[in-house]
Amino acid sequence: MSNHRLLAMFKDFDDAFEVVDKIKGKALSSVEIDDVTMMSPIEHPDIDEKLGDRPSNIAYFTLMGAIFGVTFGFFFLAAAQASFLVQPQGGKPVIALPTNFVLMYEMLIFFAVWTTVITFLGMSGLLSRRGTLYSEKLTVDEIGLVVEVSDGDLESVKSFFKENRALEIREEKV
Amino acid sequence: MSQVIQDKVIDEKLEWSRINADVIASMQSPRRAYWVALAVCIAMLFCAVAAEIYQYKYGMGSAGLNNPHMWDMYIATFVFWIGMSHAGTLLSAILHIIHAQWRKPIYRFAEAMTTFSLMTAGIFPMIHLGRVWNLYWVLPYVSDRGIWPNFRSPLVWDAFAISTYLSSSALFLFIGMIPDMAILRDHTTGWRKKFYGILCLGWRGDDRQWRNFRRTYMLLACFLIPLAISVHSIVSSDFAMSIMPGWHITTFPPYFVAGALYSGCAAIMTLFVALRYFFRMEEYMTLNIMEKTCKLTFAIAMVWTYLNLIEFAATWYGHNIYDKELLIDKATGPYAAVFWTMIFCGMVVPFTLCFQKLRRHMPSMLVVSILLNLGMYVERWMIVAPTLAMSHQPHQWDVLWGTVIQWAIVFGSFGWFGLLFLIFVKLFPCVSMYEVKELCFHLKHEIEEEEHEKQHAAKAKAGATAGGGASPAGNPGLEGA
Numbered sequence: 001m002s003n004h005r006l007l008a009m010f011k012d013f014d015d016a017f018e019v020v021d022k023i024k025g026k027a028l029s030s031v032e033i034d035d036v037t038m039m040s041p042i043e044h045p046d047i048d049e050k051l052g053d054r055p056s057n058i059a060y061f062t063l064m065g066a067i068f069g070v071t072f073g074f075f076f077l078a079a080a081q082a083s084f085l086v087q088p089q090g091g092k093p094v095i096a097l098p099t100n101f102v103l104m105y106e107m108l109i110f111f112a113v114w115t116t117v118i119t120f121l122g123m124s125g126l127l128s129r130r131g132t133l134y135s136e137k138l139t140v141d142e143i144g145l146v147v148e149v150s151d152g153d154l155e156s157v158k159s160f161f162k163e164n165r166a167l168e169i170r171e172e173k174v
Numbered sequence: 175m176s177q178v179i180q181d182k183v184i185d186e187k188l189e190w191s192r193i194n195a196d197v198i199a200s201m202q203s204p205r206r207a208y209w210v211a212l213a214v215c216i217a218m219l220f221c222a223v224a225a226e227i228y229q230y231k232y233g234m235g236s237a238g239l240n241n242p243h244m245w246d247m248y249i250a251t252f253v254f255w256i257g258m259s260h261a262g263t264l265l266s267a268i269l270h271i272i273h274a275q276w277r278k279p280i281y282r283f284a285e286a287m288t289t290f291s292l293m294t295a296g297i298f299p300m301i302h303l304g305r306v307w308n309l310y311w312v313l314p315y316v317s318d319r320g321i322w323p324n325f326r327s328p329l330v331w332d333a334f335a336i337s338t339y340l341s342s343s344a345l346f347l348f349i350g351m352i353p354d355m356a357i358l359r360d361h362t363t364g365w366r367k368k369f370y371g372i373l374c375l376g377w378r379g380d381d382r383q384w385r386n387f388r389r390t391y392m393l394l395a396c397f398l399i400p401l402a403i404s405v406h407s408i409v410s411s412d413f414a415m416s417i418m419p420g421w422h423i424t425t426f427p428p429y430f431v432a433g434a435l436y437s438g439c440a441a442i443m444t445l446f447v448a449l450r451y452f453f454r455m456e457e458y459m460t461l462n463i464m465e466k467t468c469k470l471t472f473a474i475a476m477v478w479t480y481l482n483l484i485e486f487a488a489t490w491y492g493h494n495i496y497d498k499e500l501l502i503d504k505a506t507g508p509y510a511a512v513f514w515t516m517i518f519c520g521m522v523v524p525f526t527l528c529f530q531k532l533r534r535h536m537p538s539m540l541v542v543s544i545l546l547n548l549g550m551y552v553e554r555w556m557i558v559a560p561t562l563a564m565s566h567q568p569h570q571w572d573v574l575w576g577t578v579i580q581w582a583i584v585f586g587s588f589g590w591f592g593l594l595f596l597i598f599v600k601l602f603p604c605v606s607m608y609e610v611k612e613l614c615f616h617l618k619h620e621i622e623e624e625e626h627e628k629q630h631a632a633k634a635k636a637g638a639t640a641g642g643g644a645s646p647a648g649n650p651g652l653e654g655a
Binding site for chain 1: 316326334341352387397608612615616
């Protein structure tokens with residue numbers, strides 16, 4: 001069972017990707033590529049290709065937010081307009097769809113945007129308490145690889161990182 | 175010189191640590207001109223506050239608002255600020271979707287401009303109402319008489335559209351700033367560290383966060399484009415859905431959107447010059463970026479010009495006597511000076527952007543951008559005022575130039591906007607640090623790739639020459655290719 005977390009810092013993406021490739025090539029029997037997290041100051045365009053497919057489902061929630069927005073918009077406006085039933089409408093429809101479409105459209109966007117943002121916060125682990133394994137150099141120019149290892153594999157993984165030009169290795173107990 | 179090198183908007187050799195250091199240092203010690211600008215904005219705002227207090231005490235008559243001038247300058251200014259808000263988010267979103275790399279050093283302040291323009295615009299309907307304490311009537315809630323707002327009215331659409339746009343734009347701005355907040359958290363001390371630590375929401379820059387960030391930012395950009403267009407179309411409906419001459423025009427929504435983009439681009443140019451100087455951002459807000467902004471502004475100016483001419487032609491050849499008389503009156507009547515100022519500033523001045531020397535001369539660009547925005551402001555005024563002054567009933571004809579109170583409030587709104595904006599750029603980086611790093615990273619790789627290809631081609635050519643000029647076997651068309 002993994003009870004240590006290691007953060008290895010690298011000079012650039014090339015060095016970090018070289019290590020990722022080696023892990024993918026089973027250079028470390030105790031670490032699977034799915035357990036590797038890369039931390040970086042920018043997002044590398046090839047990161048998905050290197051780390052494998054890790055889908056982000058935010059768009060589904062956005063779609064749900066949009067559908068909710070447009071549905072809520074329709075019923076909200078229709079309910080409000082229906083309360084005018086007692087008043088003379090002068091031949092106009094009580095629930096006027098063409099004009100309601102404008103506001104339904106605005107509500108679609110409003111709810112879609114808010115749902116997207118809330119989902120982003122949740123799915124990215126923002127606002128949640130995380131481990132202390134972090135380096136301020138990650139927001140400058142260095143790249144970090146985080147792996148979880150057990151006691152028995154700790155030293156071998158550390159030496160693997162050192163052999164592969166890790167600038168610094170930090171660890172924490174899980 | 176290769177195309178990549180010729181088009182590059184920033185020095186790709188900038189070290190990432192230096193980008194952090196430069197931007198943070200600029201926030202902490204701007205030039206003295208920044209403080210002067212801040213003081214001027216505060217003074218302007220005081221003018222508006224004093225005028226509003228006076229208007230609040232003595233009523234709307236002090237602003238000259240009476241039949242037929244129920245709207246006039248306040249609403250023209252409202253439309254102006256709404257328009258100004260469009261370029262920031264809309265251009266940022268469009269340029270993000272089409273992967274225009276040059277947006278990266280300037281999109282942050284453009285988005286901030288959007289948010290603060292909307293906040294400024296939102297004040298004008300309140301001021302215009304007179305009874306500001308009844309503002310909540312516009313909110314869609316059921317009152318004690320069981321009456322809802324009229325959802326068929328474009329004025330209610332305005333309230334919905336603007337609040338949606340304001341919240342979405344603010345979220346777009348905030349989400350885009352999260353990685354920069356983390357940089358500031360890591361590299362500042364004292365209260366700033368705590369402040370940015372809260373705002374970065376625990377950002378660590380891991381691959382999951384970046385992946386979700388990229389997806390979220392793209393989704394928001396996709397929603398903001400139609401939203402921005404809908405907002406200004408709705409604002410145009412305030413006019414176009416009436417039957418007043420000069421307002422009841424089919425092309426008003428695209429005309430408003432083009433005008434909004436135009437004034438927004440001009441404002442981006444003004445702020446570009448100011449921020450570049452205030453924060454010593456010459457290396458980040460480069461002349462190449464200014465050039466591209468100018469070209470974009472010119473293109474939008476031509477769209478606006480075209481739509482304006484279409485409107486004139488439609489009025490001239492359409493047989494509506496009221497519309498035609500109004501158009502003639504705009505060009506020759508009491509508002510003629512304003513009308514021709516609009517034509518000059520909006521249609522003629524943009525041609526200065528065709529000259530490269532001018533595009534790369536910051537003081538000239540400052541003057542040109544201010545003239546463009548002057549043109550766009552008077553354009554808004556020319557939409558609102560002449561129609562009210564010379565509508566269907568001749569006995570109602572009355573020209574209003576605005577009272578001191580109106581002018582002071584309009585003048586002060588620029589101070590309010592400037593104050594908010596200047597505080598923002600002092601507290602938050604006006605240049606996106608992580609995006610500039612991305613820009614440098616991509617640029618460096620593109621240049622390396624191009625050099626590699628060149629070397630490869632040179633080797634192939636040398637090989638072909640050594641082989642007596644014959645094409646290599648199995649590759650007969652190489653030389654021709």
